[in-house]
Amino acid sequence: MFGLPLLYLELAIGQRLRKGSIGVWTSISPLLGGVGMASMIVSFCVSLFYNTIIAWVLWYFFHSFQDPLPWSQCPLNENSTGYNEECEKSTPVNYFWYRNTLNITPDIETSGSLQWWLVVCLATAWSVVYICFIRGIESMGKVMYVTATFPYLVLTIFLIRGLTLEGATDGLLYLFTPDWNTLMNPQVWLDAATQIFFSLSVAFGGLISFASYNEEKNNCERDALIVGIINSATSLYASISVFSILGFKATNAYKSCLNQNILTLTNDFEIPDKDITLENYDEWITKLNSTYPDAIASLRECELQTFLDQTASGTGLAFIAFTEAVIEMPGSQVWSILFFVMLFTLGLSSMFGNMEGVITPLKDLNVVPKWIPQEVTSGILCLVSFLVALIFTQGSGNYWVEVFNGYVGSVPLLVIAxxxxxxxxxxxxxxxxxxxxxxxNGSRPNIFWKACWLVISPVMLLTVFVAYVILQIQTHPTYPTWNPEYVSNSPVLLYFMRL
Structure with missing residues (x-):
């Protein structure tokens, strides 16, 4: 109710006024220049951590050619007498992400040094962005034919493979089963709004800049409807692919949990091997619980729903949950390569809009003299962005990404919209x-569009914002940290630190 109306609004206003985000709003009123400036700043900040994620993707892509995959097993300790203790306390997937990739520090206050491998990957990522963006919209349009279509090919391959895996049905049921209690949380609505902003690229300013290149009498209402429908269909299509594989991962974890309990029962009660199976596990638990309730109570609780609930989100979905699922699949190297190539093309497509949301407003402000070639302007912007983004390659870099993602790429977009x-x-x-x-367009907007622009959309945005502010007043902001000295029953060594 505000994503599609805002998409239509930005396409129309950019196409009509033929300017970037700052030029559009100052044309309406000089007092509104701050709206365009805010969009430009958000686009710049989001570009910084977004391209850092692309750098992480490149790091994983390069390692995807190894057999076995480096996150499939723990490395040996320094004496080669056993496995690395920190890895054993967690899992190989988590260890490779937090230690081998990020070399993460205990908290955000401990910066750590620059990780040279991440610096190289970040430089590569910004170099690719520069090459694709070197001549602005002219060169970028050709690249987007590939970056916009290739992910559909990979998603289709993953969908076909995912639906054939055991547990895919459980993952899809989890996806389509609503949790009504969760809808009472304002943070959920903010996350949903943020997802709409990112998927439609509204409130960043880049869409306004792109629309300024349209023909003056292009039917922008038709474009908005087509983009909105394709975006929703793509989100659903991708969700089915992802959750079918996450269902497979959760089912494997569930069975592994049951097998550990079966081994414990077999040893403790001297039960013959293979007497307890996955099929008759519940019968044995009921039988033993009547006579040995304490022993049964000490067993690990195994619930498929619990493993589905533990599915990571954000960067953890790509670099922890999905990579863990990939190593369980035959031909894991191929699936890993396809997955990270897809993420790379998706990230690159998003970067185009973010970069356009910075360069065009700079031209509107006449900050960049007209005699300077586009290649030089793009190069300077990419170089400055790379130097600033080096903060994300420190040991504390992932914490800063969490902060930027949680605060720069959410509430400001709500206010701008x-x-x-x-x-x-x-x-x-x-x-x-x-x-x-x-x-x-040749016709005036119908009552639906007017109702959304005049009442529904602003009221919804304001309601979500107020509810979020109230929630933040009542709670303390936190971020997850990696602490090798902290060991819990969970295989993920994370606890939440207050900002």
């Missing part, structure tokens, strides 16, 4: 805007 809708609907005027749409 709110003021964009208010600016067009009430300052520029819905009647003037309707006249512009009639000029471009």
């Amino acid at each position: 709110f003021f964009e809708i208010i600016a067009v609907s009430y300052i520029y005027g819905i009647r003037n805007f309707s006249d512009d749409l009639e000029y471009m």
